[in-house]
Amino acid sequence: MRYFCTIAEQGQVSRAARVLHMAQPPLSQRLRELEEELGTPLFERRGRSLALTEAGALFYRRARDILRAVEATREEVMRAASRTGPELRIGVSPTCRRLWLSRFDALQRAFPAHRLGVVVADSSYLEQLLRAGQLDVAFMLPPQQTENMRVHELVASRTVAVAPRSLVAPGIERLSLAELARHPLLVLRRSVGIGSYEWLMRRFQAEGLTAEVALYGSDVELLLDLLEQGFAGIAVVPESETVGLSDACRVLGIAFELPDYRVSLVCRERAEDAARAAQLLAAWSCRTDADEGIIGSELPPDPAP
Structure with missing residues (x-):
């Protein structure tokens, strides 16, 4: 069929032979054999040129469809052959990036046969991806809407201030709201819903203070x-x-x-996703002494609502 389609597209056997990198006589022989097999001429001979007959035009359309299907199938098979195993699609919020990295080895050991795909994005966007079925699980702040979602709270990390050493006197260990108001602020903010940014602004407003927010965003590392x-x-x-x-x-x-950042493992209410989440929870619980400096305070088994 590929030979026939090339002849039809080139309009001459000689041109088709050059495109196919083969001699003309064998190609002409293949065409005669095809016409004999189908029991009808596929081309009208007009000197050196060829024109499709009505039957030839029909066969060409069908042949092109078959060749496209064969090529698509070949690509699918090649993609399948290149896979090393099933995939686990994980979302990670920037607010728990370092925390997640500290547990990566344990999480990977829980799924040794899986390829891990990771999307780093704001918790609000990760929630959208989960609901759309584009992620299996996500390490993120609790979703705004918990309907049809399973939320496993993992860690409560307290809110702190980070400042250049030159900006704060050596003896100061804690900053008041008034002291924060005297400096430009870099603040985390969710793209959708209420979060730490809104809580902080409310505190300023309640104290009659004005915050100088120089920049807000969802990426801790950038700040x-x-x-x-x-x-x-x-x-x-x-x-x-x-x-x-x-x-x-x-x-x-x-x-x-201020409220703690409550890092959670979130998945949809599906048996398959819940099973993956259970494996990840077990891996997460395998903490080491090296984890102590990065984890913060673990939540109690049954946190108060």
Whole structure:
């Protein structure tokens, strides 16, 4: 069929032979054999040129469809052959990136035959991907809507302030709201719903203070990188994400109450996803001494609502 289609497209056996990198006589012989097998001429001979007959035009259309299907099948088979095993699609919020990395080896051991695909994105976007079936599980802040979702709270990481050493006197270990108001702030903010940004702004408003927010976003690493490259301000972030900062910055407590960042393992209410989540929960619980500095305070088994 490929030979026939090439002849039809080129309009001459000689041209088709050049395209197919073969001699003309064998190609002419193949065409005669095909016409004999079908019991009808497929081309009208017009000197050196060929034109499809009505039967030939029909056969050409069908042959092209078959060749396309064969090519598509070949590509599917090649993709399947290149896979090393099943996939596990994981979402990771930037608010728990370092925390997740600290457990990666244990998580990978829980799924040794799987390829792991990771999407790093804001918790609100990860929630959308979960609901659309584009992720199997996600390590993120609790979803805004929990309907048809399973939420396993893993860790509570307290909110802290990070500042350049040059900005804060050596003896200060905690910052008040008024002290935060005196500096440009780098603050995390969810793309959808209520989160740490809104809670912080409400505290400023309740105290009659105005916050100077220089930048807000969903990427903790970006905020901390800005400080390390010299930005003269203060970042308000989860403590678990401050591990590994350079000596140029200090991690400080805050002298007022803000909600913790509650890192959760989230999946849909499906038996298959729930089974994966159970394996990941078991792997997550295998903490080591090296984890202690990055994890923060574990939640109690039955946290209060």
